[in-house]
Amino acid sequence: MVKATTRTTDVVELAGVSRTYPGGTAVQALRDVTVSFGAGTFTAVMGPSGSGKSTLLHCAAGLDRPTTGRVRLAGNDIATVREPRLTKIRRAHVGFVFQSFNLIDSLTVWQNVMLPQRLAGRRPDRRWAREVLSRVGLVGREHHRPVQLSGGQQQRVALARALAARPDVIFGDEPTGALDLGTGREVLALLRQSVDEFGAAVVMVTHDPAAAAWADRVVFLADGRLAGELAAPDVEQVTARMTRLTATAAGVR
Known part of the structure; x- marks a missing residue:
């Protein structure tokens, strides 16, 4: 696989971010995290269960707000911005690909792909959308609905929608x-392509060392804190690091 080696502008920056969820027993999901993600780079985020991976992703994407700290997304300080403005920023700068696909069953592939642009009030770029559908192997499927597609095809739709x-x-x-395994590799190759050819930043939470090896670097979390990172990772390195972190989290030395 080909990996990007040149880091340019930071698209996402977290500075001193902490996130505490209130309740009978407050849960501190993130603790003073400072990390950034550059354009044209692919970063995997890993850590033991409960380490704060999803919370980091949600704060970085503006889906959750930090208790303290600063988050900048495409040059916009989003930690305190009001929701209507935050929604506009996300629609202008962010794409999402989730495990559950999050497609709208009543819409066709084409309609799902075009929806974010319509919601953003922009005139859809139909030529680019057709190019993206071609890149992800969905030519001829434009008028199918999600229920008519395999799981891998649905994830391709989700990626096309993002791109x-x-x-x-x-x-x-x-x-x-x-x-x-095979379909997962195809989706990872498309994410890699979105970095190398389209210049996007990709930030991916995963538990799979083989998936993380597609990234330029892996950022590790443990107990809500940064626990190091690996550049140009391979499966063995990631597996070894995760084994140590998981053992430490379980209280094993």
Whole structure:
């Protein structure tokens, strides 16, 4: 696989971010996290269960707000911005690919792909959308509905939907978690392509060392804190690091 080696502008920046969920026993999901993600780079986020991976992704994407700290997305400070403005920023700069696909069953493939641009009040770029559908292997499926597609095809639709809006960053939350090995590799190759050819930043939460090895670097979390990172990772390195982190989280030395 070919990996990008040149880091350019930081698209997402978290500075001193903490997130505490109130309740009978408050849960501190993130603790003073400072990390950034550059355009044209692919970052995997890993850690033991409960380490704060999803919370990091949600705060970075503006889906959740930090308790303290600053988050900048495409040059916009989103930690305190009001929701209507935040929604506009997400629609202008962010694409999402989730494990559960999050497609609208009543819409066709084409309608699902075009929806974010319509919601953003922009005139859809139909030529680019057709190019994206071709890139993800969905030519001829434009008028199918999600129920008529395999899981892998549905994830391709989700990726096409993200790319069609030309986002600065694509956030993936276990995007291959519901796919078989071969289909998962195809989706990872498409995410890699979105970095290398389209210049997007990709930030992907995953538990799979093989998936993380497609990234330029892996950022590790443990107990809500940064626990190091690996550049140009391979499966063995990621597996070894995760084994140590998981053992530490379980209280084993």
